Amino acid sequence: MMETWNYIEYAAWGLSALFGLLMVMDWIKTDSTYSEDVLTSSREGELEAMTEESHKG
Amino acid sequence: MAQTDITSSERDGMGPHGTKVGLLRVLGPAHVWALGVGIVLVGEYMGWNFAVGKGGAYAALMACWFAGILYSCVAMIDSEVTSTVAAAGGQYTQAKHIVGPLMAFNVGLYLVFAYTMLEAANAITAGYLVSVVATMTGYGGALDQRPFIILVIMFLAWLNYRGVLATLTFNLVITSIAFIAIIVLFLSTSGIIGDGIMQHAALFEGHEKPYGWIGIVAAMHFGLWFYLGIEGTTQAAEEVRSPARALPFGTLAGIMTLLIAATLTWYICSGVLPWEFLGDGVNGSVAPLFDTARLSGSNALIWFLGIGTLFATLASANGCINDASRAWFALGRDKYLPAWFGAVHPQYRTPYRSIVFLVPIALIFALGAPLDQVITFSILSGLLGYTFMPLNILMFRKKWPMGTIKRGYEHPFHPIPAIVLLCLCAFTFFAVFLGYGTQLVAMIGFYIVVSLWFHFWRYRFVNRGAQFTMPWPKPLGY
Amino acid sequence: MAHYTPPAQSKLGQIIDVIVLVTLTVGALFAPLWLNLAGAAKTVATPVENPTWEALGQNAVQAGQYEALGYTPESAHDLILARFDYSFTSGALIVMIVVIVAYYALLLKFSESEYREVISEKFGKK
Structure with missing residues (x-):
């Protein structure tokens, strides 16, 4: 039983590194593929602005 | 543009103000419920029992109900405001439109810290659970809990990074299982199915009020833990298909679920575990529902409640990552924090930079600070946020009286809930003062320093008029 | 009033702002710990010599539950008597x-x- 848990421990370290790596790699890829303009184009209140427009229309 | 369907696939996430990539609107009321209850339910599995230690079993029940009243007021007030102000950031965006920028900055930080600390507390608990399982299955040495703590945070951050629908559907499943586990434990130990093992009268005998009346006040501190985080439902506002309906519905259904779960939990645990053991969450009962299952003598119950405990911690950490990153993202989008954080992933449509940035912060606290400190920091940030809410609703009703703007939900009996909430917050500040006065003052000192930093330095980078994004008329009195 | 145009912030300035905020946060959490001011410890006011369940104020049912949890009067002594x-x-x-x-x-x-x-x-x- 001692050994099984030691392997589980290693697996947890490994998986942690894997998930971290996946995120960082995708992050770098995304930042270099798209312009900062597109990435940070989100604005607050778009839904409200559109509902308002369709009411007027 | 007149008849734009914002949920259509080609228009989704875009908007007239120039949004090219926005958050994805995919969630329904069930996801809102899962987000709210998922964050909180872990409080039933661990942590609430510190209230028993503070004042005895009866004090914990009174704290449970008084905190229930406090949170019902929170849910009602929050539902009204958020059904009108539907944006990521929740209470932060409300504060920005109703009270002012500095208050909004503080509220944003309360949210980020309350959730990040809670996430850290969950990861610590999950690591502890794994070590208990290791011991139960015959592992002799002391298991290194760190890889499991890190794995919980990494896996859930990755899940959040990949998209909100999968994240909250996952939460819906594991939260439901954890809630059912409490119901099953109640049915099978209370005597409704099979023989009951409840012995309330005999266990309370001679220990009704171990600290007298002041214990009942002191218990209120951890009474909040039964419900802490339910207000996080509003963070999903920008990702819900119809916020004006789904948010009040999900939030109010959530608080009802929690009132039931909290009362059942108190009943089950206090009827089986002696109060001194139950009330000591460090040396005594770390996971009281699990300990109750252990005394039931049923292996099936032990496993079910063990799994329930683990699922509750995961659901909570998961929801916390979701909420903290939304709040951080909203602060970045308005340049309250560097604008770099206001980015949305073009494919997954999540605030990916905020999610990644908060991972190491959560790890610092999960690996470096003791559990009760982390919990206290989280509770205090929450409490400061609840104190803001009555001010918020009073100003909201004054600046925009009924009828001046369309409200998706109007809470009854105004201003009674606001006044009750303010009184209960004052009461809870006193309860925290009884045990953790130094931390309370240290933390408010921290918020005063960052407020000055924001007002005199950071605010220069913020657009003035553009912050006000709701299509409302000018507030009365300005 | 005149329209306010905020200055653009340099990359370095953004990074410094984040570092300041994180430092303050970590400081607020750890300062009470370092200064040993993090209170709320329980202490046993009057220890009991050679404790029995009766001496610890436990009736038969209460003692039974403690035994089911694996405690003896000795091992439960601090847990039962410690108070805030x-x-x-x-x-x-x-x-x-x-x-x-x-x-x-x-x-x-x-x-x-x-x-x-x-x-x-x-x-x-x-």
Whole structure:
């Protein structure tokens, strides 16, 4: 039983590194593929602005 | 543009103000419920029992109900405001439109810290659970809990990074299982199915009020833990298909679920575990529902409640990552924090930079600070946020009286809930003062320093008029 | 009022701002720990020599549950008898009240002046 848990421990370290790596790699890829303009184009209140427009229309 | 369907696939996430990539609107009321209850339910599995230690079993029940009243007021007030102000950031965006920028900055930080600390507390608990399982299955040495703590945070951050629908559907499943586990434990130990093992009268005998009346006040501190985080439902506002309906519905259904779960939990645990053991969450009962299952003598119950405990911690950490990153993202989008954080992933449509940035912060606290400190920091940030809410609703009703703007939900009996909430917050500040006065003052000192930093330095980078994004008329009195 | 155009912040400035905020946060959490001011420890006021369940104030049912959990009167001694100390001075209470009220007053005052600026830029003067 001692050994099984030691392997589980290693697996947890490994998986942690894997998930971290996946995120960082995708992050770098995304930042270099798209312009900062597109990435940070989100604005607050778009839904409200559109509902308002369709009411007027 | 007149008849734009914002949920259509080609228009989704875009908007007239120039949004090219926005958050994805995919969630329904069930996801809102899962987000709210998922964050909180872990409080039933661990942590609430510190209230028993503070004042005895009866004090914990009174704290449970008084905190229930406090949170019902929170849910009602929050539902009204958020059904009108539907944006990521929740209470932060409300504060920005109703009270002012500095208050909004503080509220944003309360949210980020309350959730990040809670996430850290969950990861610590999950690591502890794994070590208990290791011991139960015959592992002799002391298991290194760190890889499991890190794995919980990494896996859930990755899940959040990949998209909100999968994240909250996952939460819906594991939260439901954890809630059912409490119901099953109640049915099978209370005597409704099979023989009951409840012995309330005999266990309370001679220990009704171990600290007298002041214990009942002191218990209120951890009474909040039964419900802490339910207000996080509003963070999903920008990702819900119809916020004006789904948010009040999900939030109010959530608080009802929690009132039931909290009362059942108190009943089950206090009827089986002696109060001194139950009330000591460090040396005594770390996971009281699990300990109750252990005394039931049923292996099936032990496993079910063990799994329930683990699922509750995961659901909570998961929801916390979701909420903290939304709040951080909203602060970045308005340049309250560097604008770099206001980015949305073009494919997954999540605030990916905020999610990644908060991972190491959560790890610092999960690996470096003791559990009760982390919990206290989280509770205090929450409490400061609840104190803001009555001010918020009073100003909201004054600046925009009924009828001046369309409200998706109007809470009854105004201003009674606001006044009750303010009184209960004052009461809870006193309860925290009884045990953790130094931390309370240290933390408010921290918020005063960052407020000055924001007002005199950071605010220069913020657009003035553009912050006000709701299509409302000018507030009365300005 | 005139439209306010915020200055653009350099990359380095953004990074410094984040570092400042994170440092303050970590400081606020760990300072009470380093200064040994993190209170709320329980202590046993009057220890019992050679404890029995009766001497610890436990009736038969209570003792039974402790035994089911794997305790003996010796091992449960500290758990059962340790208590919090809720005594406080009125000076400390007044300090706390002043700090909290001052904090919210500061928040509301600065927010109000910033808010007026936002509203007048958004809606124009009356």
